[in-house]
Each structure stands twice: as C-alpha cells, then as structure tokens.
Amino acid sequence: MRPINEMRLQIESRSVNEAYARVAVAAFAAALDPTLEEVNDIKTAVSEAVTNCIVHAYPNEVGKIYIQVRLFERGRMEIRIRDRGCGIADVKKAREPLFTTRGGDRSGLGFSVMESFCDKVRVRSAVGKGTTVTLVKLLHGREASLEP
Amino acid sequence: MHTRIETDGQVMTVYLDGELDHHNAPAAREKIDEFAVGFHPAHTILDFGGVTFMDSSGIGLVMGRYKLLVQFSCTLEIRNLSAHAYKVMRLAGLDRIAALSRADKKEAEKHETHQ
Ligand SMILES: Nc1ncnc2c1ncn2[C@@H]1O[C@H](COP(=O)(O)OP(=O)(O)OP(=O)(O)O)[C@@H](O)[C@H]1O
Numbered sequence A: 001m002r003p004i005n006e007m008r009l010q011i012e013s014r015s016v017n018e019a020y021a022r023v024a025v026a027a028f029a030a031a032l033d034p035t036l037e038e039v040n041d042i043k044t045a046v047s048e049a050v051t052n053c054i055v056h057a058y059p060n061e062v063g064k065i066y067i068q069v070r071l072f073e074r075g076r077m078e079i080r081i082r083d084r085g086c087g088i089a090d091v092k093k094a095r096e097p098l099f100t101t102r103g104g105d106r107s108g109l110g111f112s113v114m115e116s117f118c119d120k121v122r123v124r125s126a127v128g129k130g131t132t133v134t135l136v137k138l139l140h141g142r143e144a145s146l147e148p
Numbered sequence B: 001m002h003t004r005i006e007t008d009g010q011v012m013t014v015y016l017d018g019e020l021d022h023h024n025a026p027a028a029r030e031k032i033d034e035f036a037v038g039f040h041p042a043h044t045i046l047d048f049g050g051v052t053f054m055d056s057s058g059i060g061l062v063m064g065r066y067k068l069l070v071q072f073s074c075t076l077e078i079r080n081l082s083a084h085a086y087k088v089m090r091l092a093g094l095d096r097i098a099a100l101s102r103a104d105k106k107e108a109e110k111h112e113t114h115q
C-alpha cells in the first residue's frame, strides 16, 4: 500500500521538543479530518514515544529522534518514532503495564497508553543500536462521527 | 505550565494550567510538594480545569503526590478533568486512590472553542 502523503521530522532529544513533536504530527494528520478525540489520542501516543526516547534512549546525552508520518487511504495513519539510543533488552517485559527502569514519577504506563490510544503498536529494538516504535491509528474522522 | 495554590482551612487546592507532560511536570511537582510539606493539608484538590494536554506524566504526578500526601493522612481529589485526561487517569486506575470528577459539559465545550 502506498501512502497518499508523508512527512519526516528530525528533532534533538530535549524535553522542550516534546510539545513540538506531538503538535506537528497532529497538524499533519489534520488532512484526514480527525475528531478532537482522535487528535488527542495521536498527541498523547506521540508524546509517550518521544518522551521515552528522551528519558530512556538517551539518558545522559542529547541524541536525534527521527519521526516519520505516513497517511494512507481510508484514514490509516502510521507514525514511526526512532532513536539510536541504548535499546531495550526485553521488549515484551518493557511493554508490561507498570514496568519501568526509572524511579521517580515515571509510572511505567507509557506503552499501555500508546496501546489503548492507537490501533496497533509495534516495537523493534536492539541493545546498543536503538528502538523503533510504530503507531498505527485508524482515523474515522468527523464525517463518521456525524453519521447516525 | 502554571501552578497556583490556594488554601481554605485544612484544604489545599492546586490549580494546574497548560500542558502536563514530562517537560512541564517537574516544576508543578516541586511547587506542590514544597507547599504540602510545610502546610500538611487534610485534603488536597488538584483542579485540572486549565490542563489542555496530559500524557502519562500526569499519571506520575498524581501517583507521586498521593504517595507523599498519604504520609500525613491527606485525602486526594481531582476535579474538572477533560474527557481525555479522565480517560488517561481511569486507564491508570487512579480512581482507586483519588476521587475523580469531570468538568461539566458546558465548561468543557467552552474550553474547546477557546483552544
Ligand atoms: N526508546 C526507548 N529506549 C530505551 N528504553 C526504552 C525506550 N522506550 C521504553 N523503554 C523502556 O521501557 C520501559 C517502559 O516504558 P513505558 O513508557 O511504558 O514506561 P516509563 O517510561 O518507564 O514510564 P511512563 O511512560 O509511565 O512515565 C522504560 O522504563 C524503559 O526501560
């Protein structure tokens, strides 16, 4: 399946860029006429994945985060968020609710939030090489929500 | 993000404004904790009426404040949640540690048109 539109964005892993990343992705998705709820779902899932790159992938350095968004026919959206950071040793474990390798105010619910706000979440990771998170969101849009 | 604290008797009310993410959460956390430790409230209300975005950093903020506040037997209440923030908090099971309530519908609509 070929995308009908595509964008790429590269940002530095600074926490100030979290807001920019989620707003940019949501703005690009506006072409698919999403509902307010769908916009919030996208922003939240992107915020989780980008925050993970900043907090976990590059804990002691500023690295690059690569974001690719592709829009397909019938409201399908794929967002890929990639880092070249430390990687995840056990992806299955990392995705479990409440699992976190960081204390403080991290709740270990980032992946759970991504999963509940997207239709599909794929994670590919290699220790020492980096992580790619792919979020798939099917947008039904405002038109669908107006139907009886 | 802006954090304002008011007190009434033993009740501490925290008004949160703006986007609650990993970038903004630490400042809110520090302000709340510093005040709570000096004031020892019996009841704390976190008013989310001005929160325009929230991810799991909001969950962490609530869970962390809960852990601190229970040490002085303070109860926790979260008010004026948007539909979205409510969904995130329910997902985290925060309704088991705090009384959650949503913004009333008229207020919520007003909020959306102002964005
Ligand atoms: N991009 C990444 N690079 C390296 N490790 C990661 C990455 N993303 C997630 N992880 C690992 O997976 C764990 C779970 O991530 P998740 O987002 O679910 O929770 P968290 O970030 O620890 O807490 P929260 O997101 O609730 O603040 C993290 O603690 C971390 O060990």
Ligand SMILES: [Mg+2]
Pocket (backbone or CB within 6 Å): A048, A051, A052, A109, A110, A111, B056
């Ligand atoms: Mg996370």
